[in-house]
Amino acid sequence: MKKLFSLFFIVIISMFVLGQPVQASMRLTVTSRENRFVEGVRNTKIVGQIEYEGVASNQVINYLGANVSQYENLNVVVGDTYKPHDSWGRGTIFAHIDDVHKRYPNYQVIGGVNGDFYNTSITNLNGQPSGGYIRNFEVIAPGVISTRPLAGFKDDGSVIFGVPCYSGYQLLVYDEDGALKKEVAIERINNLPTASDKITVYFDNFDTPISSAHNKVIIDAKETKMDGVRYFGSGELNTMTELDVTVADHTFVIVGTDFNEDGLITDVDYVVVQRKIGCGFENVRFAVGVYDEIVTNGIPVTYLQQGLDPSFKHPRTAIGQKADGTVFFVVVDGRNKPLGMDGVTLYELAQIMVYFEAVKAYNIDGGGSSTMALLNEENGYDILNTPSDGSVRAVTNSVLIVKGEHIPRPNPVGFPDPRIKLDRPMNLYVDAQGDLRFDPIMHSLSYMVSVNGTLMASEDESFTLSLQPGEYVIKVRALADQINYKHSDYSEEFVLIVHPNEIQRFMELLKSFLQEEIKD
Amino acid sequence: MTLKKIAYVMLLIVLFVFASCQQDEPTIITCADDEILVNGICEKVVIKTDFEKTFDAMDGIDNYTLIVSIQQFATIYEIELKVDHEKSSFFMDGKSEFYQKNGNQVDHYFPVGEGYRKETVSQPSQGQPFHFLSDLEASWFQEVSGKYFLKAEYNDDVALFFQGEFPGSTVSNLELIVGQTYFDQLIFNVTVGEVMYRFTMTLSAIGQTDVTLPLV
Numbered sequence: 001m002k003k004l005f006s007l008f009f010i011v012i013i014s015m016f017v018l019g020q021p022v023q024a025s026m027r028l029t030v031t032s033r034e035n036r037f038v039e040g041v042r043n044t045k046i047v048g049q050i051e052y053e054g055v056a057s058n059q060v061i062n063y064l065g066a067n068v069s070q071y072e073n074l075n076v077v078v079g080d081t082y083k084p085h086d087s088w089g090r091g092t093i094f095a096h097i098d099d100v101h102k103r104y105p106n107y108q109v110i111g112g113v114n115g116d117f118y119n120t121s122i123t124n125l126n127g128q129p130s131g132g133y134i135r136n137f138e139v140i141a142p143g144v145i146s147t148r149p150l151a152g153f154k155d156d157g158s159v160i161f162g163v164p165c166y167s168g169y170q171l172l173v174y175d176e177d178g179a180l181k182k183e184v185a186i187e188r189i190n191n192l193p194t195a196s197d198k199i200t201v202y203f204d205n206f207d208t209p210i211s212s213a214h215n216k217v218i219i220d221a222k223e224t225k226m227d228g229v230r231y232f233g234s235g236e237l238n239t240m241t242e243l244d245v246t247v248a249d250h251t252f253v254i255v256g257t258d259f260n261e262d263g264l265i266t267d268v269d270y271v272v273v274q275r276k277i278g279c280g281f282e283n284v285r286f287a288v289g290v291y292d293e294i295v296t297n298g299i300p301v302t303y304l305q306q307g308l309d310p311s312f313k314h315p316r317t318a319i320g321q322k323a324d325g326t327v328f329f330v331v332v333d334g335r336n337k338p339l340g341m342d343g344v345t346l347y348e349l350a351q352i353m354v355y356f357e358a359v360k361a362y363n364i365d366g367g368g369s370s371t372m373a374l375l376n377e378e379n380g381y382d383i384l385n386t387p388s389d390g391s392v393r394a395v396t397n398s399v400l401i402v403k404g405e406h407i408p409r410p411n412p413v414g415f416p417d418p419r420i421k422l423d424r425p426m427n428l429y430v431d432a433q434g435d436l437r438f439d440p441i442m443h444s445l446s447y448m449v450s451v452n453g454t455l456m457a458s459e460d461e462s463f464t465l466s467l468q469p470g471e472y473v474i475k476v477r478a479l480a481d482q483i484n485y486k487h488s489d490y491s492e493e494f495v496l497i498v499h500p501n502e503i504q505r506f507m508e509l510l511k512s513f514l515q516e517e518i519k520d
Numbered sequence: 521m522t523l524k525k526i527a528y529v530m531l532l533i534v535l536f537v538f539a540s541c542q543q544d545e546p547t548i549i550t551c552a553d554d555e556i557l558v559n560g561i562c563e564k565v566v567i568k569t570d571f572e573k574t575f576d577a578m579d580g581i582d583n584y585t586l587i588v589s590i591q592q593f594a595t596i597y598e599i600e601l602k603v604d605h606e607k608s609s610f611f612m613d614g615k616s617e618f619y620q621k622n623g624n625q626v627d628h629y630f631p632v633g634e635g636y637r638k639e640t641v642s643q644p645s646q647g648q649p650f651h652f653l654s655d656l657e658a659s660w661f662q663e664v665s666g667k668y669f670l671k672a673e674y675n676d677d678v679a680l681f682f683q684g685e686f687p688g689s690t691v692s693n694l695e696l697i698v699g700q701t702y703f704d705q706l707i708f709n710v711t712v713g714e715v716m717y718r719f720t721m722t723l724s725a726i727g728q729t730d731v732t733l734p735l736v
Contacts (some may be wrong), residue, residue: 516643
């Protein structure tokens with residue numbers, strides 16, 4: 001009886017233990033740990049040894065993260081060096097950081113990591129990301145592999161991981177303020193519409209003339225991306241015609257019946273042709289393709305059916321999110337055993353992400369691509385890890401934490417636009433104190449001052465200029481509530497030459513002399 | 521006999537009258553060689569040189585154009601000043617400003633957008649401490665190899681023009697080039713702190729300068 005009871009007890013215990021999901025654990029022995037904080041972004045470098053499933057290995061692990069959901073001034077963006085037309089292209093993380101700074105003066109990159117996997121062919125698709133890619137709300141790439149998930153970043157600091165869904169193409173027409181005027185479904189690409197209420201779009205990979213009596217709106221493309229299956233285009237109005245046209249290089253043509261006769265697309269508008277994205281990704285400002293989900297609900301994955309060599313040790317990069325909203329990246333060095341950089345399997349990477357409190361995590365491109373950069377005190381960027389190529393590899397894109405708030409996306413205004421456009425400011429001048437002045441505009445809330453293209457807000461009709469010697473082109477527009485009134489056009493340009501301080505004072509002295517000279 | 525006496529008396533009277541009507545002997549005034557008799561007074565003959573005559577001509581001119589160029593290292597800034605009696609103008613970098621006397625005040629016209637705007641400002645209460653065109657004196661200059669340079673002891677007088685705006689500034693190496701009637705050019709250095717500025721003031725269109733005020 002006692003034996004029977006013991007056996008029964010063992011069986012129960014065994015069932016209890018074996019019935020639990022397998023959660024292999026990793027043991028991390030830290031040799032050294034260094035923390036750095038830059039503008040609210042934390043970098044932790046751990047040198048040590050991990051032991052997972054009985055296998056010990058030496059590791060150098062870099063963590064970089066920030067709570068972007070809590071701090072409005074910290075955000076996640078993507079950067080790339082894609083060519084505007086005809087091909088994609090690759091760049092180092094440094095080039096991607098430069099790209100972000102050029103595109104968005106409101107951001108300063110603090111740090112980040114390499115992004116998605118990519119096409120390495122030597123054709124014009126070199127650098128094409130494997131997954132989707134969204135840059136400032138534009139679906140630049142819907143993903144070569146449709147099942148690849150994305151990490152998407154919204155303006156409220158939330159992050160969405162998952163596989164987006166696409167439903168055809170859409171034409172988006174934005175006014176000069178970036179407010180959506182109209183969204184029109186595109187029936188198909190490089191083919192004529194099948195009905196009078198439908199539109200299609202031809203790209204410049206269509207070699208033969210478009211022979212039809214349809215209205216054709218020719219767009220000068222700012223950017224096009226195409227691989228014969230997937231298309232993206234953005235640009236501004238060139239002209240409209242009903243004649244046969246051949247699509248010129250770096251243009252695309254919107255074809256329809258009576259299309260744009262009501263002036264939907266004007267000279268100042270900006271149009272985008274892209275795949276219509278859904279499944280939670282509609283309001284994603286930036287997104288980068290990721291691969292395997294390696295942490296789900298805080299549980300590290302222990303078996304993967306896909307993935308690049310999940311059981312082999314490589315340098316790896318991963319992106320994850322904590323329960324408090326913190327977004328973080330991890331780069332584990334590898335292929336460098338003499339320096340204690342053995343690399344990790346995807347399962348070990350998953351364990352490391354859980355070690356850093358990830359509730360959800362995905363691996364992204366690794367191997368020689370694994371790179372992590374951080375802003376240094378000289379406003380340059382340090383590479384925190386040891387890339388296994390011996391140098392920083394040119395990759396398709398990067399995912400970066402930036403300091404700086406997003407420029408709010410204007411609400412859609414509809415078409416035709418019912419709002420009244422404000423008069424544009426006139427009579428610009430700079431007074432003796434060096435302040436810019438102009439005539440007030442009725443119903444304006446404030447003003448936007450552009451000085452050599454740099455935009456600055458002014459609450460009223462007087463704006464203090466603090467300019468170094470040089471030549472400046474200044475223009476001003478009145479800002480409206482955008483509900484009943486819309487922003488004005490920019491004023492005529494005002495050219496201001498600022499001389500060195502002593503020269504300015506000599507000038508004032510001579511002006512005083514002139515006033516004295518007519519005194520008597 | 522009585523008649524004879526009467527004749528003698530008459531003769532004496534006539535002689536007396538004649539004698540009293542005779543003028544004094546004239547005083548001969550002899551002036552020195554470098555003097556000239558003016559109203560009976562010998563005055564020194566002042567024979568002015570052409571150089572000196574230009575200073576007389578500059579007195580009271582109120583219609584002229586003055587190009588002021590200021591050189592700082594390799595950069596030259598050029599300013600055109602025009603004075604036309606009660607109007608004046610300042611032109612630099614393609615833009616003009618105008619001044620017009622308005623009683624005790626000055627109307628200032630300045631560019632605004634495509635046109636001009638007028639504001640009335642107070643005239644400077646204190647006059648210029650030094651005037652380049654009327655305060656210089658010929659005796660302040662010395663001729664060196666046919667060129668006229670301001671004597672060093674007068675540099676401080678000229679520097680007064682700048683010292684209100686630039687305390688401690690100094691003027692040096694002022695050269696005056698004169699034309700047939702008026703000054704042509706003033707060339708000098710102004711040192712402010714560690715930096716030296718080369719000024720060249722070129723005078724022209726005296727009596728022919730027209731300042732046309734913009735419409736506002």
